[in-house]
Amino acid sequence: MSLKTKIENDENYFIKKAKLAEETDPFTAKAWILTAKSLSPNNFDVQFEVYKQEKAAKNYAEAAKCFSYIMLTFQNQPPELLRREIIQLTTALRAPETEKNPKKEEDFYVEMFQHISLEVQNRILLSLKRDSDNSLDYCQFVLLLMKKFPQMLNVNLPHLLEALVQNTSSGNQKNCIKMLLFEVVPIIIQKPPSDLSASLVHRILTLGLEFYTSQIFLLLPAEFSDTVNLTPPICWSRIFEIVDVCGRILKWEPFLPYNSSWSKDVYWQKLYHIVSLSSTRPSENKQILFYGTCLFIVSLHDYINSMKQKVDDNEIRYILIETMREENEPPIKPPYREPNIITNPRCDKEVAILFRTAVQCWQLLQSNEILQIDFKQLLLSLPCSPYVNQFLVDLAFYLGQPEESQTLMNDSTLGTSNLEKNLRYLSLTLHQPTFQVPAFELMMKVLADLPSQTDKYVKNITSNVAGRNMVFLPLTKRPILQYCIKILVKTLKAKLENETQHYRDSNSILGSMLVLIQLNYPSEIKTAEFIFERIRSKQSFSFPDFSTYIICPDFLEEFMYLYTNESSKIQLELSPQTATALTRRIGTRGSDRGIKDEFKQLIRKQMARSNEEIEPLILHFITQERNTLMQLIFDK
Known part of the structure; x- marks a missing residue:
């Protein structure tokens, strides 16, 4: 008989003697198994029998030590008995508090788990993740443990975040994103972890932007339809909360919380201050990318929505077009400076601030090649393309780019009406040295296509400010007619004066x-x-x-x-x-x-x-x- 066979026979003998003595003489049983343990410390059956004795005796601390030793010693190829024990342990931990009963075995597992070190607890979770076919199930379990045992937060939160972020592109996308944003992010806000990688934090930021902008811009996929009760103010608040906590984790300069009553110019001034303090170039500073993108999309959303307003159960649309000074002046030549924007009631100066803030953010995020690429990639992941396309038309007009303006307006996806196109084309002619026949023909087309909706005349349609001027004009009969007549009168007056x-x-x-x-x-x-x-x-x-x-x-x-x-x-x-x-x-x-x-x-x-x-x-x-x-x- 070989030595190995003799040792195995001795181990089996001690285990058998211990089991026989369990019911009649627990102390003798324990003596037998301790003898086996001292002779064969690396034998799983012996160690598991020791654990079972401590478990039967309700010795939570000792049972935890035995279980921990088994987990650490046999972690690479855990025997089936250990796998079943892990399943029983995790099942007990999942059970609601109302179902707990001191006489039940589940209660033992919960108590024992609290005596297990964080290192071993983490190994239990890794074992569960390795053996589980359902990553969402693993994430739910880790989240449950963090809620039940707050001391596990620092150790397991990074693993949970990694798992959730990795699975947002899987079949569990909906539930993983909801768990991340509705359950895990609030935990982070209360106690931001300090050891998350920058790439993970950037991904969390992006997922938050994607989800909440889907709600805001009403382009939500069908699988998220049960959360459409999230109003835009709530969504913006949550976006800015995520930006704030992620900024704290990455030690960024603090931004501002969301407040719908604050002018967007306040946010722009804060962002401009952060840019001026940046020790690195904007292209290397992700806080400028995310702060600038958040401010851009909130300004964009409010601006485009302000260009459509309900008046007496009718929707009135506004467009930003070139207009003229009250007095004659020499024709303006390129390059064009940024114009003065004329505002009126219902489309007041705050709308102009919204637009200018969006323009300033856009220009900042396009200020160098690297930042431009990052912004484009981030923007493509957000469901706001129709808003961006409308903004780009106004931006081209604002920057005095007539060729780009016409190209964008001819994009069929925008659905621009002939009235709007001709009116915008007409406005582009105002910088020509003289009023030309094609401009007059455009005006005739506009007047032949006037909408039936009348509205009121606008108070301010021209300006005394030198240089370029633009106006938010309602696409209704009277303001459009007023605009065209103003051009005709000014042209005739100039003709008479000359x-x-x-x-x-x-x-x-x-x-x-x-x-x-x-x-x-x-x-x-x-x-x-x-x-x-x-x-x-x-x-x-x-x-x-x-x-x-x-x-x-x-x-x-x-x-x-x-x-x-x-x-x-x-x-x-x-x-x-x-x-x-x-x-x-x-x-x-x-x-x-x-x-x-x-x-x-x-x-x-x-x-x-x-x-x-x-x-x-x-x-x-x-x-x-x-x-x-x-x-x-x-x-x-």
Whole structure:
């Protein structure tokens, strides 16, 4: 008989004697097994029998020592008995507290587990992970242990995070992401770990952005539909909480919490301060990437949503387009500086701040090649492409890139209407040295395609700020008509101010301007004063279409004043029927009472029409007098 066989026979003998004595004499049984243990410390059967005795005696601490020794000694190829014991242990740990009973075996495992060292506890988890076919099951178990035994947090949290992040692309994606964001991240927020790798933290940040932006931008995959009750403010708060805790873990300069009442300019100033403090280049600093991306997408979301507003159960869309200064100035030449943005109620200065903040973040994140690549990759993982595409159109206009603007607008995925395209194209012509025929044709297309929704006239459509100006214009009938009329009036006025050899057309220009500025009078009172001052200086005014188009009470009263004023020598021709007589007689202070009556009757007739809708009248004038307007503007 070999020595090995003799030792094995002795071990089996001692184990057998110990088992026989268990029921009648526990002390003798323990003596037998301790003898076997001393002779064969590396025999699994002996060590497991020792463990079973301590377990039967409810000796939690000693049983923990025995179990720990077995785990450490036989970890590479654990025998089946040990595997079954691990399963029983983990099953007991999973059991809800309400199901615990001191008389049950499960209670022993829970108590014993608390006496096991963190190192052995971790080996138990690794064994479970190795033998489990379900990674989500392993993650749930580790999370349960951390909640039951907080002392395990520092040891097991990194392993749990690694496992969850690795499995977000598996078949358990939904549950892993939800566990990570709804159960594990709150634990991290309460007690941030200090030993997580930067790459793991970056991945957690990205997953948080992906999930919550899916909620915010309403592009959530169907499998997440049970969480759509997360409102945008809640989602933004959670995104900024994740950014904050990840920043603390990586020792970044603190950013700001989410507060919907704060201007986004406050966040931009903080980000700009962080960039100025950065000891490394932006391309090497991930905090700039993530801080800048978060601020960009929250500004982008609020900006695009602000461009669609509900008014009296109707949705009104706004677009950002070029507009003009109140006074004439030399044409603006490239390169264009960033423009002044004109705002109005409902689309106020905060909308302009949202847009500018998004622009500033975009430019920061495009400031060098490495940062640009990282930002592009991160942005592609976020479900906000439709918002980004709309923003890029406005960005191209804002930066004065007409070719890029037209290319983007022709992208069929944007679904840009012909009205919006033509209106934007029209706005691009405002920087040309003169108003050209193609621009006039674009205006005609816009006016032919006006929406039925009226809305109100906008208060601010031009500016006195030098340089480029842009305005948030509602895509409704009155503001668009107001915008086009403003361009026409300003063009005609410039033509009149520069008039030298074609002075014969000044009456038609003045008359056309009077018709057009009725649209939003008295906001055009300065232009009206300019027109009547020109008429006084000319000492004559002929406009045969007066009776067809002039119905503004203030204008009618002014013409009546010019006629009745004893000191006036102005000759007026205001209708085809009375043109000859008025030319002959008004200069004699109205000595012919019949002519006075004819003039007063004309004014009374026009005054009676003062309550007519002005928009159809203006549109009719532009349509009917299209050729005349082209001749006045283009000398054709």
